[in-house]
Amino acid sequence: MLVKSFVRPLACLALAGLAACGSAPKTETAAAPVSAPVPAPARVSIGLALGGGAAKGFAHIGVIKMLEANGLTPAFVAGTSAGSVVGALYASGMDAFALQEKAVGLDEASIRDLQFSSGGLVKGQKLEDYVNEQVQRRPLEKLAKPFVAVATRLEDGERTVFGRGNTGQAVRASSSVPGVFQPVGIGKYHYVDGGVVSPVPVDAARQLGADLVVAVDISSRPRGQSPSDMLGTLGQSIDIMGQKLGQAELARADIVIRPKVLDIGAADFTQRASAILEGEKAALAAMPQIRARVAQLQAERAQAAQAAQRKAAEAQYQACLENRSRLQKISGMVGLGDPCTPP
DSSP: OHHHHHHHHHHHHHHHHHHHOSSSOOOOOOOOOOOOOOOOOOOOOEEEEEOOOGGGGGHHHHHHHHHHHTTOOOSEEEEETHHHHHHHHHHTTOOHHHHHHHHHHOOGGGTOOBOOOSSOSBOOHHHHHHHHHHTTTOOGGGSSSOEEEEEEETTTOOEEEEOSSOHHHHHHHHTOOBTTBOOEEETTEEEEEGGGTOSSOHHHHHHTTOSEEEEEOOOOOOOSOOOSSHHHHHHHHHHHHHHHHHHHHHTTSSEEEOOSOTTSOTTOGGGHHHHHHHHHHHHHHHHHHHHHHHHHHHHHHHHHHHHHHHHHHHHHHHHHHHHOOHHHHHHHHTTSOOSOOOO
16 A cells, blocks of 8 residues: 555656656647547438329329328329329429329319320320429429439330429320320430339339338239220230239338229329328328338338447547647556546
């Protein structure tokens, strides 16, 4: 005990002597560790991938209603065919109830212009004009939410994602069902329905930046019956062609919602209210799954943020140790205080 009581005073004297050495003593201080707070994990952004299905597309409105009602408003929207029509209007700034009003008041004649030609029965100019009018003639890049419309390049079958330019024209291209709508000429190429290559545009929604992609599949499936008319035959043929391709892309979605709209005909606008209701039901049923996935992503981000914070604190501690003066190092060794606090 007697020896120990002399150690501290002697250490102080040694430090004082060291401080006196040299003709021009300098004050040396270590850089004190600054705890830089790591920002809270960013909010999980939801992307909506709206698939094609003609008049069944009214179901998309019901899905959007339920997402918004549960505080899960999508940040990004991608649409194919009918999904591009709903998606463009939604991305323009309309909420789900405004979309429903538009759907209820929609006159089929305002979007269908029959013109017999070798390319198709419907020209599609009315649809283009209608969409542009609804979005106040804003181009795709000026809409309230990031939005893309997926189409198929007719010359080589290339999947094309429109994210800039004429909104109505992009929607028209995405909705031009082969044999029904005439192909749309844009630049040096022609485009037809995006459902040929991407029935539900999951990848496009992900590429926009979505953390979580909710896909809405309203496509028809063969039910062992032969269609009774030309449009039905054509529609079922396209559905069959896109099924395998669509399954692969749907597998990359976080959540897939399938409203029960198989009994609604491709051109049956009279059942728009039923389609909206089915969309609501299907989205509501998927809500626990969506919330669980959001919670999982948030937990993963929180863990990553904590790991980053620990790493930053360790780096600051090491930097502090390296920047200590000789006197501060000796002080720390003899227990007189250390400016560096371990993390």
